[in-house]
Amino acid sequence: MRTFIFLLVTIWLSGCGSEESPSLAHFKAPPIELASLNNETISLDQFSGQAVVIHFGTSWCPFCRAEDPHLEALYQEYKDQGVQVLVVNVEETDEKASEWKEEAGFSFPMLMDRDGTISASYAPADAQPDLPRHEVMIASNLIIDGEGMVRFMSLLDTNNFDAKLIALRVQLEEVLAEQKDGMYTSID
Numbered sequence: 629m630r631t632f633i634f635l636l637v638t639i640w641l642s643g644c645g646s647e648e649s650p651s652l653a654h655f656k657a658p659p660i661e662l663a664s665l666n667n668e669t670i671s672l673d674q675f676s677g678q679a680v681v682i683h684f685g686t687s688w689c690p691f692c693r694a695e696d697p698h699l700e701a702l703y704q705e706y707k708d709q710g711v712q713v714l715v716v717n718v719e720e721t722d723e724k725a726s727e728w729k730e731e732a733g734f735s736f737p738m739l740m741d742r743d744g745t746i747s748a749s750y751a752p753a754d755a756q757p758d759l760p761r762h763e764v765m766i767a768s769n770l771i772i773d774g775e776g777m778v779r780f781m782s783l784l785d786t787n788n789f790d791a792k793l794i795a796l797r798v799q800l801e802e803v804l805a806e807q808k809d810g811m812y813t814s815i816d
Contacts (some may be wrong), residue, residue: 664739664740
């Protein structure tokens with residue numbers, strides 16, 4: 629039932645207005661410090677100097693599940709270049725999250741945002757105003773560069789859904805090229 633309601637809301641919201649939204653990127657990433665499914669505390673600060681891809685999701689979200697194999701493929705392709713991928717699970721039990729991680733075959737950490745606080749901190753104020761802030765981020769992807777700046781953010785758009793993460797990969801290549809060229813240095 630929850631999946632059905634989520635689908636109805638996202639389909640309705642995606643049809644509301646056709647104007648292009650302003651860039652959601654180029655802001656300092658809010659801090660993340662969450663427990664992983666292994667009860668290891670993981671902080672965004674641990675990845676200073678690295679590009680980090682973050683996916684906010686849930687096991688019941690069909691859009692998240694469609695991206696699963698592409699997130700794992702992206703991690704396998706870019707991990708040797710220092711790219712870290714993280715899934716932030718939004719308000720699910722450890723059992724549900726563990727099942728999702730196993731079914732998806734994720735070899736990177738899944739972090740538990742048990743109360744939705746971290747997810748809400750990333751939600752743009754004017755995006756999908758009828759949803760609770762933590763739900764806005766479900767099925768969203770972002771790239772945080774080595775300086776801790778959000779360089780890419782895609783909120784769920786059912787009309788232009790990019791399960792293969794093509795736009796994310798293009799931006800990730802740009803971030804990695806800048807990192808290689810020394811256009812930015814890591815945060816302290």
